[in-house]
Amino acid sequence: MGFDYLLFPGRHHLLTRFQAEFLTRVAGDATVVWAVTSANHENTKRNPIPYHRREAAIERLSAAEGLRSLVVPVFDTAPTDRFAAVTVKNVEVATGLALTPGNAVVACSTPAVAALYAGLGFTVLPVEDDPALPEPPERPWDVLMRLAAGDERWRELAHPASVDVFGRYRLAEAVRAVVNDPVVGDEGGLTATRDYRTYVEAFAAGADRKWRLVREHVRPGRIVDIGCGAGAVLEMADAEPALRESDLIGVEVARHLYEECVHKKAQGAFRNPNVFFYRRNVLGGAVFAPRSIDTTMTFALTHEIWSYGARMESLRRFVAAIYEHTVPGGVWINSDVCGPDGRDQLVHLRLSTSDGANPASPVAELSGDVAAYVGGLSTRARLDQFAVDFRFPFGYRPVSDDVVELTLGDAMDFLTRKDYTDNWLSETQEQFCGLEMADWKGLLTDVGFEVDAASHTTRNDWIVENRLAPVASLHRPDGTPLDWPVTHALLIARRPLNT
Template identity: 70%
Template sequence: MTETPRYVLFPGRHHLLTRFQAEYLQRLADEGAGTIVWAVTSANHENTKRNPVPYHRREAAIERFSVETGLRSVVVPIFDTAPTDRFAQVTLKTVTVATGLELTPADTLVACSTPQVAALYEELGFAIAPVEADPALTVTPERPWDVLLRLAAGDESWRKLAHPATVDVYDRYGLPAVVRTVVNDPVVGDEGGLTATRDYRTYVEAFADAAERKWAAVRRYVQPGRIVDIGCGAGAVLELADRDDALHESDLIGVEVARHLYQECVHKKAQGVFRNANVYFYQRNVLGGAVLPDRSVDTTLTFALTHEIWSYGRQRESLVEFARRIHDHTVPGGVWINSDVCGPGDRTRPVLLRLTDDDGANPASPRTDLASLPSAEVAAYVGGLSTRAKLDQFAVDFAFPFAFEARPGGTVRLPLGQAMDFLTRKDYTDNWLSETHEQFCGLDFADWVTLLAEAGFDLDPASHPLRNDWVVTNRIAPVAQLFADDGAPMDWPTTHAVIVARRPRNS
């Protein structure tokens, strides 16, 4: 590198800029650096704990920073990639494609305080300016992420540490509230989903396959106007609503918390999948705060969602909070249609279960290390177990602990709810660690009646529990038999419910 670099490459997420960064970059400029190249990583991520601020707001703060400091800047978005030792090369090539600049060790200094990232550039011959990690500093400055965590914790001292350009952009666009909501969210993971172990490809395929059946079951209860699908996945149900001529003047709104699924919705809209011009998507966690104004929604749809709120939140407390939020945004006389799994009415009743043990392996004991394995290995291992051995493994991995008793004659004794939780989940080996984190039978239909009344809804007579006979016939009955505690054969119980809840017109 020449003694006076022409460029400073500054890679990072840059959610927040600090006064220290301004002073540090100014020193580099005083030494002759002409242009700061801001490589904004994870530019395609937003509304996640690791990346709470969208790229366009980060870019706006950098540009304002540049104007206020007089530092000449070029801002380049770097999309997230799978972990790779060639991340430095990917960043450099992206800069070249976006700007035409070919940064080399001869003319570029890399400003980076993360040792692992700095090492990637050092291997390419670049000199490193360590920014906050500079050993020559007498006082270690707070890193931008630490300042952002101050903001998330409600510590207003972040304003003194952040650069005024960041403070201005944050205040103008209400970003402090966004950051606090996302970073402190008790349900959503670091990457903007409920779980890090879900295979979203198989999830999208399964939901798309079932979309027509789900829509046909609830269409007659849908009221035109503003129609919101919460937990919309990749938008499969909204596609069907979009094709319904009777709803062509309705607004269709999808709300999805998982980043992968939200991005697929946005992609579909950009590709012209929807005919209706009034189709909108939001990446939000409804438990994190109101998404839509009070008394503004005619129909809310939720499919296979409420059991996730129960499982990843605080069980009934979270579900009541969710129901109240829906009640608040529903117009008087409006409707919430919920289709989901549902526990049997007597789910605590002890039952006997006989499971096939000749359809797979029967290890001496279940494994306790599946969480440390790649998902493909987990799927292969669990998929190779017998149905009886899967129960042993399920009891280890299930996030809602239960015990069962092995009985003479090859049966096991356990509560009916836990038996159905296992039997309705045992075949989801592709997403085993995700599925075992979710409880299907936390509520029965009577529990729903009580919960909805507590949230202020009236239950429509069309609401009903039901049994998915396809699942029973094809997945459960071939490998399992159910008996009462006295040994009498039992019929298979409720597995699902369709709930139509209305906000009273005078509320």
């Protein structure tokens, strides 16, 4: 079988000795075309290694094995039956090379992908799943998972080119951090159900308000916004003449939001040349050197660390990391939702039954147009659905058709989430009322921070007047009305000068 090119598609995060043996045996004088898929993804569980490091290992393997290679990046696309055709077109656009069944074969051991190339008329050569092999070798992903699990036998299975690149650029540590991260999902976000377009719009709309809230507490120098979203607050900081000599640093774990930050910077949205963005998860390890940051800002972040991590264990680790990278005299400014004082007290919550449908029972597993379904429920019926979808312990006792007994914290967790129907399946994964202000102060001082007197709780009266009061009311079990509790906290935490 004669061919001029061997197309070898794959993510190619790690190269194996078996792959090298296969290619040197099969390719002969043909050029190996490495189509590196998901080339625009990195630092996620599914794609932990950046493209340029993958390319470096491929080129090193090719030189060591005497292979003539072309390496072509293929950006990630939504699942499509045209994947093979798109990849071939990418190769042509990048290299001017038109691969056809007449001049190329494909090497692939993923049945679904192999079928797509076969459908285009290409001959497909099996790699790891060749039935002629006495036993199937480990695939590259399996070897990478050995590395992630701390199994040093990965070095015996990986090609020396990957071992070398991983060692020089400390990629083994990076892979272990991201693959074993308890917070970040496979694609680099906190939850697969989140509509990031909605979040970008919300970040932009609220940036001015957030900046006005924290501006007086910001200390010039190295200023970091962790969980910076699309960088909207840093745009406010960039416009401050008093901060023109400061470094403005954004840290974001969600790939969609980080990419928007990079795009903004490339488009000239920032005047300060010392604006930097990093795609990192602080829980995965230190992002900044000890005592190197003057001001850290976090907005609506800590409740996510609590919710998607191991609650207090993860939050304490995060607070300790902030303390560690803060200079003596530096400040951490944290603005987030907050549980009500006395969140464990039992209350009676009266909810409207006339503002929507009242099905006999909640849906066990929502699907389809979730927003339309939940949005069509009465407030009382929405509580029943919330209890099913909320992933934290949540209990209540019906007192009458429209009154339930539950803790004040659970009541506020429902009430502050009940109108988020567009992201219902995402919002019900988060707990807003895990900590009250006294808990926060105890945690901060325990780690070593001093809590500034400017720290305080607030209540969002717009939410009360427009979302809560029209359809709900709070009472003590004896029927005495209760005022609506606080919903947010601003925490100003300073590292003492003598530390």
